[in-house]
Structure formats: structure tokens, C-alpha cells
Amino acid sequence: MPLLTATAVTKKFGGLTAVNNLDFEIEQGSIASLIGPNGAGKTTFFNCIAGFYQIEAGQIVFDGQPIQRLRRDQIAHLGISRTYQNIRLFANMTAMENILVGQHYHLRSSWIGAVLGTKSVREDEGRAHREARRLLRFVGLQNKGDLLASNLPYGDQRRLEVARALANKPRLLLLDEPTAGMNPAESQQMTEFIRHLRDELGTTILLIEHEMRVVMGISEKITVLHYGQKIAEGTPIQIQTDPLVIEAYLGRGSAGTAGHEATAIPALEATQGGASAGSTPASA
Amino acid sequence: MTVTSAGMPATGTAPSATGSAPAMPVSFQRRVIRTGLLGAVIALYLCMVGIVPIFNARPLVQGVISLGQAALFLSLFATGFVATRRVAESSSRLIADGAIAGGLSGVALSALVLVGSMVDVRAFMPNASPVLYGILTFNLGTVGFWIPMALGAVLGGLAGAVGLASPRLRRSLFVGLISLFALGLFAGLIRTPMLALPVDELARLLFASDGLTLIGAVVVLVLSVGLHHLQRTRRLDRQFAALPPSQRRRIQIPLIALAAVFVLVLPQGLGSFFAQVIAIVALYVMMGLGLNITLGLAGLLDLGFVAFFAVGAYTVGLLTSTAEFGIAQWPFWAAVPVAVIVAMVFGAFLGLPILSIRGDYLAIATMGFGEIIRILAGSDLMKPLLGGPRGIINIPKPIEVPPDSLLAGPNQIYYIALIGAALIAFVAWRLRASRLGRAWIAIREDEDVAEAIGINLIQTKILAYMLGAAFAGLGGAVFAALVGSIFASSIQLMVSINVASLIIVGGMGSIPGVIVGAIFLIGLPELFREFSEYRFLFYGIALIAMMQLRPEGLLPSRIVRREFQHGGGDEPPESSTSPLAL
Numbered sequence: 001m002p003l004l005t006a007t008a009v010t011k012k013f014g015g016l017t018a019v020n021n022l023d024f025e026i027e028q029g030s031i032a033s034l035i036g037p038n039g040a041g042k043t044t045f046f047n048c049i050a051g052f053y054q055i056e057a058g059q060i061v062f063d064g065q066p067i068q069r070l071r072r073d074q075i076a077h078l079g080i081s082r083t084y085q086n087i088r089l090f091a092n093m094t095a096m097e098n099i100l101v102g103q104h105y106h107l108r109s110s111w112i113g114a115v116l117g118t119k120s121v122r123e124d125e126g127r128a129h130r131e132a133r134r135l136l137r138f139v140g141l142q143n144k145g146d147l148l149a150s151n152l153p154y155g156d157q158r159r160l161e162v163a164r165a166l167a168n169k170p171r172l173l174l175l176d177e178p179t180a181g182m183n184p185a186e187s188q189q190m191t192e193f194i195r196h197l198r199d200e201l202g203t204t205i206l207l208i209e210h211e212m213r214v215v216m217g218i219s220e221k222i223t224v225l226h227y228g229q230k231i232a233e234g235t236p237i238q239i240q241t242d243p244l245v246i247e248a249y250l251g252r253g254s255a256g257t258a259g260h261e262a263t264a265i266p267a268l269e270a271t272q273g274g275a276s277a278g279s280t281p282a283s284a
Numbered sequence: 285m286t287v288t289s290a291g292m293p294a295t296g297t298a299p300s301a302t303g304s305a306p307a308m309p310v311s312f313q314r315r316v317i318r319t320g321l322l323g324a325v326i327a328l329y330l331c332m333v334g335i336v337p338i339f340n341a342r343p344l345v346q347g348v349i350s351l352g353q354a355a356l357f358l359s360l361f362a363t364g365f366v367a368t369r370r371v372a373e374s375s376s377r378l379i380a381d382g383a384i385a386g387g388l389s390g391v392a393l394s395a396l397v398l399v400g401s402m403v404d405v406r407a408f409m410p411n412a413s414p415v416l417y418g419i420l421t422f423n424l425g426t427v428g429f430w431i432p433m434a435l436g437a438v439l440g441g442l443a444g445a446v447g448l449a450s451p452r453l454r455r456s457l458f459v460g461l462i463s464l465f466a467l468g469l470f471a472g473l474i475r476t477p478m479l480a481l482p483v484d485e486l487a488r489l490l491f492a493s494d495g496l497t498l499i500g501a502v503v504v505l506v507l508s509v510g511l512h513h514l515q516r517t518r519r520l521d522r523q524f525a526a527l528p529p530s531q532r533r534r535i536q537i538p539l540i541a542l543a544a545v546f547v548l549v550l551p552q553g554l555g556s557f558f559a560q561v562i563a564i565v566a567l568y569v570m571m572g573l574g575l576n577i578t579l580g581l582a583g584l585l586d587l588g589f590v591a592f593f594a595v596g597a598y599t600v601g602l603l604t605s606t607a608e609f610g611i612a613q614w615p616f617w618a619a620v621p622v623a624v625i626v627a628m629v630f631g632a633f634l635g636l637p638i639l640s641i642r643g644d645y646l647a648i649a650t651m652g653f654g655e656i657i658r659i660l661a662g663s664d665l666m667k668p669l670l671g672g673p674r675g676i677i678n679i680p681k682p683i684e685v686p687p688d689s690l691l692a693g694p695n696q697i698y699y700i701a702l703i704g705a706a707l708i709a710f711v712a713w714r715l716r717a718s719r720l721g722r723a724w725i726a727i728r729e730d731e732d733v734a735e736a737i738g739i740n741l742i743q744t745k746i747l748a749y750m751l752g753a754a755f756a757g758l759g760g761a762v763f764a765a766l767v768g769s770i771f772a773s774s775i776q777l778m779v780s781i782n783v784a785s786l787i788i789v790g791g792m793g794s795i796p797g798v799i800v801g802a803i804f805l806i807g808l809p810e811l812f813r814e815f816s817e818y819r820f821l822f823y824g825i826a827l828i829a830m831m832q833l834r835p836e837g838l839l840p841s842r843i844v845r846r847e848f849q850h851g852g853g854d855e856p857p858e859s860s861t862s863p864l865a866l
Contacts (some may be wrong), residue, residue, distance in 0.1 A: 049734070050736055052732065052736070071735070072732070072735040072736045073735050073736070073737075073740050073741070074736075074738055075736075076736055076737060076738035077738055080703075082736060084733070088730055088733045090726050090729040090730060090733070090734075091726065091729065092725075092729060093722075093725060093726070096392050097722060098723075100722055101722040101723065101725075101726045101734075101737065101739075102737055102738075104719060104722070104723055104726075104737060104738050104739050105738035106717045109718065109719050111715060111718065111719075111720040111747060111751075114714055114715060114718030114719065114721075115710075115711050115714045115715065115718075116722060117714065121718070124719075125717075125718075125719075130721075137433065164737070168737060168738055
């Protein structure tokens with residue numbers, strides 16, 4: 001049974017249909033990707049799932065429960081966490097505080113208890129700090145807990161944002177361009193990290209990604225959006241040879257000859273190498 | 285590629301170099317004249333609105349210079365300083381430019397003296413009087429019309445020369461002048477308690493009945509410049525920071541104890557006027573700390589503070605008053621918790637309709653609450669209950685003591701407000717590091733992300749409004765006890781604005797900042813009562829200057845200072861966090 005099922009989801013902005021009648025599902029424990037040219041509606045669809053946008057039509061069901069009318073915090077409580085295309089950490093909180101605030105739902109202390117400093121509040125805080133330190137270690141930021149989020153290097157900020165999302169103990173993690181702005185070595189590291197997340201924690205992961213090396217390397221299923229519509233769906237191999245996908249990326253007429261294809265799409269070509277590099281993570 | 289990269293700088297610089305070289309001196313002269321004329325306008329304005337004559341009544345250094353003259357000199361000096369600032373020129377040129385600009389301002393004043401003594405313009409400019417001309421010419425009258433001119437040139441030239449001094453010397457001079465001003469203005473405040481103590485001889489030596497004595501002025505200048513110079517050269521703060529923690533504590537603890545003792549004995553022997561002033565300052569410190577929770581932590585600019593202040597005050601009035609409208613005649617201490625709880629309930633209810641409003645819009649919306657409560661309290665509808673404009677009187681003092689006791693009059697309010705402030709500071713400190721405090725900061729930083737993380741915005745914001753209202757109610761309760769009565773006319777929007785401004789001027793999120801802000805914005809205007817309406821002129825100027833020069837406040841908390849240094853405060857988090865983001 002799929003963990004998340006979207007049926008005929010439509011989101012419009014004025015005259016523009018950003019997501020058009022989209023059907024989508026993701027299996028429990030899998031890693032899936034959304035790809036497509038700029039403006040294809042990928043992030044809009046993320047925003048629909050996470051409750052940032054109200055959809056005009058359709059239904060989104062998470063774990064048997066429709067969520068399209070819920071508030072963002074209620075969706076988070078059900079176990080959906082996300083990261084953002086342009087990192088949105090709480091810049092003036094420390095790395096540690098960012099993770100602590102991510103655990104909000106799982107802490108139980110009342111404010112009166114906090115003012116009085118009761119034993120249960122202190123225990124609760126102690127647990128929260130231990131968990132935050134564990135997550136910092138997990139994302140490799142163990143010595144940087146006291147730094148302001150805005151002072152962390154870029155790659156660390158990306159990882160901290162994932163750690164903050166993980167603090168909510170999500171069952172579905174939405175990653176919006178997790179390797180944006182990273183060099184090849186960093187994005188290779190991030191790929192390993194995402195795979196590690198799924199293998200260690202069993203978290204279902206849906207990502208938006210432009211870097212084909214990453215997408216092809218870790219996705220079990222890829223969905224291609226174009227002008228808000230799904231134009232292809234399948235395994236990395238299926239997607240790479242789909243003529244509609246190539247046309248969407250390169251324009252009409254480019255999908256003519258197969259030989260031309262291979263040389264004309266550097267991104268897709270690179271994915272072949274990426275897929276093989278991804279399959280041997282031990283070498284990294 | 286090579287053509288553009290080689291050609292660009294050549295074509296880019298050549299015309300501007302040839303174009304601006306001859307133009308430089310012209311625009312330079314124009315700048316001096318423009319600054320001089322601007323200075324003239326300011327100096328004339330100071331005279332014509334009556335600031336100079338009124339300020340003249342307050343001596344800065346007795347028998348030498350009055351506050352009015354000082355203000356005028358300062359404007360002439362500033363004109364010269366601005367005209368020569370950031371200009372790389374020879375020293376004689378700088379002095380000449382300063383003198384031209386300052387002199388120009390002086391010419392305007394000289395012209396005022398000449399014209400004014402020939403034509404009576406008092407019909408439409410009531411301040412252009414012989415008194416003013418006397419001040420401008422050191423009582424020489426029309427014969428001395430040249431004095432402002434000469435004075436402007438001298439002061440402007442001096443300002444140009446100061447621009448040549450090393451920054452360290454300049455800063456020391458600045459500190460000296462500021463100290464002179466501060467001590468001259470508050471001579472009375474310092475002198476009164478000194479006279480009561482065994483240092484009365486020293487007090488008479490340094491302070492006149494109003495302002496400093498000449499000896500006092502010299503001592504203040506020498507001491508402040510010397511101390512500042514010492515601190516700059518020895519870097520005492522760095523030496524202190526380099527000490528091991530145990531030694532640092534050995535210095536810190538006595539200092540904190542000394543400060544605590546000072547705060548505790550402060551109202552004793554000050555006389556009833558100053559005691560009243562510092563009681564009000566302490567009350568505002570307490571209210572500032574309360575609003576700091578809503579504004580500083582949760583980032584909600586709540587200008588409805590006075591609404592909950594009114595609820596607290598009226599609750600205490602109703603429950604304790606021994607006159608008409610009093611319903612219970614409870615003691616103050618029993619009424620306070622009720623007032624706080626009632627204010628909290630109001631906070632929760634009024635918070636509901638404004639939950640989805642953000643930022644500036646919130647300030648406007650909450651401003652409405654204060655007005656609603658003010659109008660209601662004064663209305664015929666509530667008159668049978670709250671007394672309308674006549675209000676509730678005979679609110680007893682919290683502690684009944686003989687009039688010569690240490691706790692007499694406003695002193696007990698001062699101590700109660702201190703206890704309240706300590707309590708609020710403690711609550712804020714505990715909450716800051718709690719689940720709720722983190723949620724508030726997250727909302728302040730990025731409301732959307734905070735909600736997506738699982739923070740219930742409704743609950744969290746309502747709690748912020750409730751706690752803010754509770755402390756505002758406490759402030760109102762103490763206010764009612766201080767004044768002994770509560771009227772609809774006490775519910776002024778200015779209360780909300782004062783509390784919000786003192787936090788912003790002092791430095792958001794910092795307890796010392798709130799204290800300094802309250803002293804500056806509440807205490808000072810009270811001490812300048814004789815200047816009546818002009819107080820608010822300076823209040824406004826101070827606010828503008830603060831926001832220009834130090835938007836983070838006078839004593840910001842460490843975190844806010846970091847925000848301003850990193851430019852993270854005002855910008856959207858995208859740009860502040862990830863310069864690399866695509």
C-alpha cells in the first residue's frame with residue numbers, strides 16, 4: 001500500500017495551472033524523485049502536500065487519511081517533514097536550537113512547568129537535548145551545535161535543515177533540491193546521506209532534484225512533470241529513454257535520432273555514470 | 285571577449301576622469317555653502333520656535349553657559365563638522381571650509397538680530413524678541429550683531445580642525461562633551477542626595493544650585509576624557525575578558541552587589557519629585573520587560589498594550605477602592621492576581637481575531653484595542669460601572685506606612701515595580717530556553733516554516749498575547765496604586781507607544797536595554813518638565829537619530845547584535861542564510 005497517494009491534484013494561480021490533474025503515489029520505504037524543467041510545478045506540488053497551498057481539485061491521502069484540508073502543523077504531526085529549495089533555517093538560532101525546535105511536537109512540557117522548572121520539564125528538556133545531539137552527530141555536525149545557523153557553511157546548512165526535518169520523526173521526508181549549489185563531491189556526499197537515511201531510519205523519501213547524477217543514482221521511481229502535468233513515470237532507465245522527457249528538456253525536434261540524443265543531453269548522459277557511481281557507494 | 289574586457293575599463297574611466305577633475309572644486313564649494321545654509325536654517329529654527337530662549341533658563345555651567353547657548357553653539361559647530369567631513373584636503377583648507385559653513389549659519393543669526401531690532405516681527409514670530417537677541421549677542425544688543433557671525437566662523441573652523449585630530453582624540457573629546465552635558469543637566473538629581481550624605485562639601489564645590497560650577501565643569505571634562513583615554517589605551521575590557529573565569533567572577537560579584545545596593549537605596553533622599561520619576565521609570569522597566577516577551581521573543585508588534593494595562597488598572601480600582609464604584613475594598617495584594625488573570629483572559633480573547641495578521645498590519649490592528657478600551661472606559665455605557673471620565677478614586681496604597689518611612693509614597697511603588705520587573709525577567713529567562721520560547725523565536729524568524737515544523741500557530745501566538753497582556757495588567761495594577769486613581773484619560777495610546785519605543789531604543793531582547801530605554805524615554809522627559817511641549821520634539825529627534833545611528837538599540841542582547849551584524853534581521857531568510865543558493 002502506498003504511503004502517500006495524490007489523485008487528480010490541481011493547483012491554479014490565477015490563470016496559470018501550476019499542477020494539472022496530477023496522479024502520484026509513493027511506496028512506503030522507497031526513494032522517489034520529481035524532475036522536470038524549471039516551472040514544471042514540482043515545488044508547487046511539494047507545497048500542496050505539505051499544506052502550504054490549498055489545492056483546487058483532487059485529493060491527497062497520507063497513510064489512509066486525506067490531508068488536503070489540514071493545516072501545516074497538523075500535516076507535520078502526521079509525519080510529513082520537508083526541506084526548502086532555498087534553505088529556510090531559523091538563521092538566528094543555533095544549530096542545536098534549530099533541531100530542538102524541530103522536536104516541538106514530540107515534547108510535552110507546559111510553559112508553566114518551564115517557568116517553575118519542574119522535574120518533568122527538566123527531564124523532557126534533557127531528552128530533547130540528547131536527541132538533538134544525536135541528530136547533530138547523525139548529520140555530521142557534532143561540534144557545531146553552538147554555532148548560529150547562518151554562520152554554518154552552505155553544505156552544513158543543507159544537512160542541518162535535514163536534521164531539523166528529521167527531529168519531527170517523519171515517515172515521509174520531502175527534500176526540495178537537496179544538492180542545489182553543491183559541488184560534485186558535496187552532492188555525492190549528500191546522495192550517500194539520503195540513501196543512508198532511508199536504510200537506517202526506514203524513512204520514505206521524495207525529492208525534487210535537478211542534478212541528474214543524483215536523481216538517477218538513488219531513485220527507485222522517477223516522475224517527470226512538464227507544465228504541471230505528468231509526462232512520464234518509471235525507473236531511471238525508462239525515463240532516460242523516454243522521447244517525451246527528452247522533448248520536454250530540449251524542445252521539439254530534438255528527439256529525432258537516438259545518436260543525436262546521447263550527445264545532446266549532457267545532463268542525461270552524465271546520469272549513466274552517476275548511476276554506476278551511485279551503485280558502488282563503498283568507493284566514496 | 286578580449287575586446288570588451290580590455291575596452292571596458294578604458295572607456296569607463298576616461299570620460300569620468302576628465303569630466304570630474306575640473307568639476308571637483310566647484311561641487312566641493314557648493315557643498316560647503318549648502319551645508320552652511322542648512323545649518324543657518326536649523327539655527328534660525330532653534331531660535332524661532334523658542335527652544336533657545338526656553339533652554340536659556342537652564343544653566344549648564346552656572347554663570348558661563350546656558351543650555352540654550354550650548355544648543356546654538358552645537359548647531360554652529362555641527363555645521364562646520366558636517367561641511368568638512370569625509371573630505372580629503374589640506375588642513376588650512378579644512379579649517380577655512382568649516383569657518384565658511386559655520387560663518388554662513390552665523391550670518392543668518394546676525395541678520396536676524398539686525399532685522400529684528402529694526403522691524404518688529406513679533407506679531408507673527410513671537411519668539412523674535414529682545415530676549416533672544418540678548419542671548420545671541422551676549423547682551424550687547426544690536427551693537428553686537430557681528431557676534432553670531434564671528435562665533436559661527438570660529439566654531440565652524442574649530443570643527444574643521446577637529447576633523448584633523450586622530451579618531452581616538454576626537455572620541456575622547458566627544459565623550460567629554462557628552463559627560464559635561466549629562467552632568468550639567470542632571471546636576472540637581474546628583475546634588476540632592478549628595479547634600480544629604482557626608483560629601484556635601486564636594487557637592488557644593490562641583491554643582492551649583494542648577495548646573496555645574498566652573499570647577500565642576502573642568503573636573504568633569506578632565507575626568508571623563510582621562511578615563512576614556514585610559515580605557516582606550518589600556519583596553520580594560522579586553523584585559524577583563526582575558527582573565528580566567530574565577531578571577532572574573534571575583535571582580536563581577538562585588539560590582540553586581542554594588543549595583544544592587546545602588547538600585548535599592550536609589551529612591552532614598554531624592555525628594556518626592558525624583559522619587560516619583562524613578563517610580564515611573566521602574567514601572568516602565570517592568571512593562572517593557574513584559575512587552576519584550578511578545579515583541580522580543582515572539583516578534584509580535586503589539587501596540588494594544590495599553591488595553592490590558594487599563595484592564596489591570598480598572599480591576600485593581602474596582603476591587604480596592606474605598607470610594608464610589610469600589611465593589612470589594614480588598615487589599616492591593618489580593619486584587620493584583622485577579623487583575624493579572626482578568627488581563628490574561630482579555631489578552632486571549634483579543635488575540636483571536638488578529639491571529640493571521642502579520643508585521644506592520646498587526647501593529648495597526650492592535651492599536652485599535654487600546655482605543656476601544658479607552659472609549660469604552662470613558663463612555664456612558666460603562667459609566668455606572670467604571671465612573672466614566674470621573675474614574676475610580678481612593679485606591680489605597682499597597683502598604684500603609686507612616687509618611688517618613690523608607691517605604692513612603694512613591695518609594696514603595698518603586699520597590700514593587702522592581703520586584704515585578706525581577707519576576708518578569710525571571711519568567712522571560714525561563715521561557716526563552718523552553719519549548720514555548722523556542723517556538724516563539726521560530727515564529728518570529730519564519731512563521732511558515734515554524735508551522736510546517738509542527739508548531740501550532742494559534743496556540744503559540746495566543747499564549748504570547750496572553751502573557752504579554754498579563755504583564756501589561758500587572759503594570760496597570762501598579763500604576764493604579766501609584767496614582768491612587770484611574771481615569772479614562774489615563775488610557776493613552778502613548779503608553780503603548782512608549783513601551784514599544786523604549787524596547788526598540790534600548791535594544792530588543794535585552795534587560796539592560798529595557799532599563800536604559802526607560803531612563804532615556806520616560807525618565808528624561810519627566811526631568812525636562814519645564815521645557816513642556818519641546819520634550820516631545822526631542823523625543824522624536826532622539827527616535828529618528830537612534831534608528832539612523834543604532835538600529836539595534838543602545839544595549840542590544842548578544843543575539844540581536846549578531847542579527848544586525850550579519851544583516852539577518854530584516855532580510856528574508858533566503859538571502860541571509862545562503863549566499864550560494866541559486
